[in-house]
Amino acid sequence: MKLRESGMPEEAYWETLLDVPLILDRLGIDARLRNVIELGCGYGTFAIPVAKRISGTLTTFDIDEGMIERTRQRAAAAGVCNLVGEVRDVFAEGLGGDAETNDACLLFNILHCEEPVRLLAEAARVVRPGGAVLVIHWRYDSATPRGPSMDIRPKPESIVAWARQTGLLEAEAPQIDLPPWHYGLRFVRLNPAGDPRNASR
Numbered sequence: 695m696k697l698r699e700s701g702m703p704e705e706a707y708w709e710t711l712l713d714v715p716l717i718l719d720r721l722g723i724d725a726r727l728r729n730v731i732e733l734g735c736g737y738g739t740f741a742i743p744v745a746k747r748i749s750g751t752l753t754t755f756d757i758d759e760g761m762i763e764r765t766r767q768r769a770a771a772a773g774v775c776n777l778v779g780e781v782r783d784v785f786a787e788g789l790g791g792d793a794e795t796n797d798a799c800l801l802f803n804i805l806h807c808e809e810p811v812r813l814l815a816e817a818a819r820v821v822r823p824g825g826a827v828l829v830i831h832w833r834y835d836s837a838t839p840r841g842p843s844m845d846i847r848p849k850p851e852s853i854v855a856w857a858r859q860t861g862l863l864e865a866e867a868p869q870i871d872l873p874p875w876h877y878g879l880r881f882v883r884l885n886p887a888g889d890p891r892n893a894s895r
């Protein structure tokens with residue numbers, strides 16, 4: 695199922711709305727990260743620059759075949775070889791792969807979806823303990839030039855509360871300002887409660 699209000703405007707316009715290098719810098723996306731997974735690549739706006747920065751593979755999923763095709767094209771044109779794009783309904787099928795195998799999972803402009811706690815739990819599942827779930831979203835402000843309707847647009851404190859409900863994620867710092875129109879949140883992946891690895895913490 696396509697997540698609600700997850701359609702995109704035209705590519706060139708979309709990319710005027712985001713300062714991608716600033717966002718990746720402030721979220722700490724660099725070569726210390728090996729494998730990273732992304733839900734919803736869209737036009738590859740983040741997928742391509744993230745793949746260029748990390749030291750492993752960026753795996754990205756989108757329900758829309760056209761978005762995966764466009765992202766693959768852009769990766770090829772940029773000489774990016776460490777990006778795997780796959781058509782997948784993540785809401786229905788999850789992120790696949792083995793648990794705890796990624797350093798980070800990216801949920802960018804997606805958490806206005808129907809079941810955010812379930813998606814956050816799935817993101818946490820595929821990230822290793824000590825890794826990160828990284829979120830960006832439109833500011834909770836009706837003056838932004840785009841973004842989901844205000845009645846479904848999440849406030850940062852709602853996302854922090856949903857993440858806590860997974861029992862696997864802890865907010866690392868207060869929200870990160872990502873001008874002009876976004877904020878970011880970093881969550882650290884915890885060991886599950888009762889996990890014997892907690893004894894050594």
Ligand SMILES: C[S@@+](CC[C@H](N)C(=O)[O-])C[C@H]1O[C@@H](n2cnc3c(N)ncnc32)[C@H](O)[C@@H]1O
Pocket residue numbers: 695696697699700701702733734735736737738739740755756757758761782783784785786802803804
């Ligand atoms: C608002 S766009 C954000 C794209 C990208 N993360 C960005 O910030 O540039 C949301 C993307 O999620 C994709 N999407 C929606 N529902 C999905 C689902 N169930 N599984 C995978 N992708 C989905 C849409 O096709 C769209 O490309």
